[in-house]
Amino acid sequence: MENLERLLREHDFLKDLAQPQAASLVSCVKNLRFESGAFLMREGDEASTFYLLRRGRVVLEVDVPGKGPLVMESLGPGDIVGLSWLFPPHRVHIDARAVDPVVALAFDGGCLRGKMEEDHDLGFALTRRLLAETYKRLQRVRLQRLDVYANP
Amino acid sequence: MTARTDPWSPTPTRILRVRRETRDTFTVELEGQNRAFEPGQFNMLYLFGIGEVPVSISGDPGNPDVLVHTIRAVGTTTLAMKRQAKRGSALGVRGPFGSAWPVRAAEGDDLLIMAGGLGLAPLRPVMYHALRHRQRFGRVTLLYGARSPEDLLFRSEHGRWARKDCVVEVTVDRAGPNWVGRVGVVPALVDVTPLDPARTTAMLCGPEVMMRFSVRTLEARGLAHERIFVSMERSMKCAVGFCGHCQFGPTFVCKDGPVLRLDRIARLFGKREI
Amino acid sequence: MENEGVVLSREGFAALLRALREDGYRLVGPTVRDGAIVYDTIGGIADLPEGWTEVQERGRYRLERRTDRALFGFAVGPESFKRSFFAPTVSLWRARRKDGSFVVLDRAAEMPRVALIGARACDLHAIAIQDRVLLEGPAVDPSYAARRRGAFVVALNCGTAGGTCFCVSMGTGPKAASGFDLALTELFDGEDHRFLVQVASPEGAAILARVPHGEAQKTDLEAAERVVQNTASQMGRSLDTTGIKELLYRNLDHPRWDDVADRCLACANCTLVCPTCFCSTVEDVTDLDGEHAERVQRWDSCFTLDHSYVHGGSVRPSTKSRYRQWLTHKLASWIDQFGTSGCVGCGRCVTWCPVGIDITEEVAAIRSTEKG
Numbered sequence: 001m002e003n004l005e006r007l008l009r010e011h012d013f014l015k016d017l018a019q020p021q022a023a024s025l026v027s028c029v030k031n032l033r034f035e036s037g038a039f040l041m042r043e044g045d046e047a048s049t050f051y052l053l054r055r056g057r058v059v060l061e062v063d064v065p066g067k068g069p070l071v072m073e074s075l076g077p078g079d080i081v082g083l084s085w086l087f088p089p090h091r092v093h094i095d096a097r098a099v100d101p102v103v104a105l106a107f108d109g110g111c112l113r114g115k116m117e118e119d120h121d122l123g124f125a126l127t128r129r130l131l132a133e134t135y136k137r138l139q140r141v142r143l144q145r146l147d148v149y150a151n152p
Numbered sequence: 153m154t155a156r157t158d159p160w161s162p163t164p165t166r167i168l169r170v171r172r173e174t175r176d177t178f179t180v181e182l183e184g185q186n187r188a189f190e191p192g193q194f195n196m197l198y199l200f201g202i203g204e205v206p207v208s209i210s211g212d213p214g215n216p217d218v219l220v221h222t223i224r225a226v227g228t229t230t231l232a233m234k235r236q237a238k239r240g241s242a243l244g245v246r247g248p249f250g251s252a253w254p255v256r257a258a259e260g261d262d263l264l265i266m267a268g269g270l271g272l273a274p275l276r277p278v279m280y281h282a283l284r285h286r287q288r289f290g291r292v293t294l295l296y297g298a299r300s301p302e303d304l305l306f307r308s309e310h311g312r313w314a315r316k317d318c319v320v321e322v323t324v325d326r327a328g329p330n331w332v333g334r335v336g337v338v339p340a341l342v343d344v345t346p347l348d349p350a351r352t353t354a355m356l357c358g359p360e361v362m363m364r365f366s367v368r369t370l371e372a373r374g375l376a377h378e379r380i381f382v383s384m385e386r387s388m389k390c391a392v393g394f395c396g397h398c399q400f401g402p403t404f405v406c407k408d409g410p411v412l413r414l415d416r417i418a419r420l421f422g423k424r425e426i
Numbered sequence: 427m428e429n430e431g432v433v434l435s436r437e438g439f440a441a442l443l444r445a446l447r448e449d450g451y452r453l454v455g456p457t458v459r460d461g462a463i464v465y466d467t468i469g470g471i472a473d474l475p476e477g478w479t480e481v482q483e484r485g486r487y488r489l490e491r492r493t494d495r496a497l498f499g500f501a502v503g504p505e506s507f508k509r510s511f512f513a514p515t516v517s518l519w520r521a522r523r524k525d526g527s528f529v530v531l532d533r534a535a536e537m538p539r540v541a542l543i544g545a546r547a548c549d550l551h552a553i554a555i556q557d558r559v560l561l562e563g564p565a566v567d568p569s570y571a572a573r574r575r576g577a578f579v580v581a582l583n584c585g586t587a588g589g590t591c592f593c594v595s596m597g598t599g600p601k602a603a604s605g606f607d608l609a610l611t612e613l614f615d616g617e618d619h620r621f622l623v624q625v626a627s628p629e630g631a632a633i634l635a636r637v638p639h640g641e642a643q644k645t646d647l648e649a650a651e652r653v654v655q656n657t658a659s660q661m662g663r664s665l666d667t668t669g670i671k672e673l674l675y676r677n678l679d680h681p682r683w684d685d686v687a688d689r690c691l692a693c694a695n696c697t698l699v700c701p702t703c704f705c706s707t708v709e710d711v712t713d714l715d716g717e718h719a720e721r722v723q724r725w726d727s728c729f730t731l732d733h734s735y736v737h738g739g740s741v742r743p744s745t746k747s748r749y750r751q752w753l754t755h756k757l758a759s760w761i762d763q764f765g766t767s768g769c770v771g772c773g774r775c776v777t778w779c780p781v782g783i784d785i786t787e788e789v790a791a792i793r794s795t796e797k798g
Binding site: 074077144146148151 | 176269303323326328332335336340343361362365
Binding site for chain 2: 523528529530566704711712716728733735743744750751754758763
């Protein structure tokens with residue numbers, strides 16, 4: 001358990017989280033490994049997990065009939081995967097596939113929601129991090145959709 | 153500036169080799185004729201009877217025997233160049249013109265080289281220079297993005313650069329399932345790069361929006377504008393400050409630029425329709 | 427030679443022009459054509475706009491008869507001397523295809539020397555400004571240099587201010603201070619019509635020595651001084667240049683730019699009549715069999731969409747941004763680029779704007795409504 005707590009506090013997403021708060025999260029988290037090619041989650045599944053990537057690369061992809069899967073974004077160590085666990089109806093929007101051997105801390109979404117409700121200070125700390133991460137990803141998507149390298 | 157008396161007059165220069173780079177981009181190697189250049193400078197290339205375009209020099213500044221230009225075929229002149237340029241024929245050359253990347257001032261620093269699309273072309277001379285004089289620099293990192301894996305320039309060289317103690321991070325905006333590299337934008341690569349703001353010199357070239365977004369991420373990492381250099385693009389006809397087309401506020405991109413230190417243009421960088 | 431003590435009669439002035447022609451100069455001076463006073467090649471004083479003046483206001487220009495026989499009794503017409511040195515169309519070079527390559531053919535660079543007759547202080551400043559751009563930078567424009575080299579300048583201290591003149595605000599006139607060989611002030615004393623001549627160069631002194639002239643009296647010097655003082659007091663416009671660079675740099679997003687954009691037609695008239703505007707473009711042309719090619723340089727204007735075209739589109743698609751570019755370049759960034767204003771206060775852009783946009787009014791509007 002101490003080992004998990006250390007792993008949590010080492011991850012970029014939870015950096016500088018107070019020790020008691022990190023300790024309280026340990027009961028919601030597992031350290032998981034995925035083979036290359038394995039899916040961390042698939043579109044339409046129940047969204048029950050929040051991942052903090054520790055090693056390896058994960059791609060977010062959408063299957064487009066006639067075109068096959070298109071990769072929207074790749075994520076790596078320090079990144080988070082999955083936000084749908086936060087909001088009803090807790091349904092996964094996009095496929096997340098490991099393209100390397102991946103190691104990730106996997107939170108049980110229900111457990112994490114419970115902790116955030118129970119302790120609003122913890123809830124605020126996590127919400128702020130989630131918002132920052134979401135904002136960063138939103139900025140990237142904005143630039144990406146500008147398609148700046150396209151032929152005029 | 154060249155020693156030639158007439159800055160308008162092109163010098164006919166033989167093509168040694170033409171190489172296809174991507175679907176719309178090709179590289180022309182011309183006889184060097186001992187034209188020394190500094191990384192970041194450009195030449196005006198003239199196709200007989202068709203027109204003239206500014207093209208950055210993408211070759212090795214340590215090799216004056218060849219003059220290398222990587223050209224994207226997008227307009228009348230460059231499309232015609234793509235069709236007509238072949239070994240043994242000639243292009244007119246004026247130059248080299250413009251300011252250079254601060255490769256000497258940055259000695260002792262970490263180099264953070266950020267390129268988008270064709271923007272790698274004017275930065276490749278920096279890579280050649282930095283790798284030739286590797287001990288003069290700290291960390292050398294290339295962050296490079298393109299539209300798709302097929303649009304990546306100089307792919308065969310990325311591995312060679314990485315083997316010479318240089319970090320090469322590549323990303324694309326979009327990819328199919330067979331691409332195992334990164335998918336995302338260049339600024340996202342800054343987040344995976346160690347950066348010491350006290351000893352990093354950043355050099356950026358790519359579409360202006362890509363540079364603007366990248367600058368914002370560098371600012372967030374504490375890098376001062378004095379340590380950020382961008383290569384600007386504007387319309388150019390003369391390349392020597394006569395024609396007035398390339399003005400960016402008080403800056404003539406042709407002779408004060410194309411490489412500009414960000415603090416000197418920050419007032420206008422990102423301002424609409426300047 | 428006396429520095430400012432020579433008087434030329436009308437006949438003496440005519441002899442001066444003849445002497446210049448004898449020396450091989452092409453005389454370029456004011457003459458009436460198409461209802462305006464333009465600068466063109468002249469033969470002698472018979473071609474000058476004797477007894478004419480003009481009435482100028484924003485968007486308006488009209489010739490009127492004077493009551494005297496003044497040869498220079500007007501302010502400035504639509505054209506400056508810009509085209510004498512910075513020609514509207516120039517063949518930069520010709521080339522011929524050869525062995526898969528090409529050769530650039532030599533071209534005659536010698537141009538006949540010109541003598542400017544009656545150049546105003548504002549226009550002399552404009553020439554000095556263009557010299558900085560095309561002669562005194564890191565590169566020299568050969569065509570400009572060939573035309574400019576050896577030019578003889580007969581300046582004319584203004585005896586009449588136009589309705590759109592503001593050289594006093596710009597510190598450029600109405601008295602010529604430099605850039606000439608001889609400077610004239612046109613004087614009338616009843617029927618007696620003569621010129622006080624200031625000599626500023628050995629070439630000027632040499633040619634003056636060959637024409638009949640007299641000693642100036644103290645009264646002539648005083649009369650000449652009164653002429654320019656009177657002109658200075660008649661300025662049709664004024665422009666407050668205090669901190670103007672910073673003012674404009676601070677106000678790139680001022681709503682006044684939208685206001686002017688609603689009126690501006692982006693017709694480029696202002697840039698064509700401006701004596702300092704130097705933008706040009708090039709065209710590459712070939713003959714029918716494609717064996718010969720030529721590059722031609724033409725005047726261009728920052729009011730065209732093409733001016734800022736980079737692959738994919740124009741950097742300045744809106745009229746607002748193009749007007750802002752022109753005005754801020756002229757009055758602000760020019761100072762950073764060349765150490766002087768790009769405006770000499772000649773007022774041509776005000777007179778020749780088809781919708782009467784007035785640069786002095788636009789700056790005043792920005793100044794008075796700047797958000798502090």
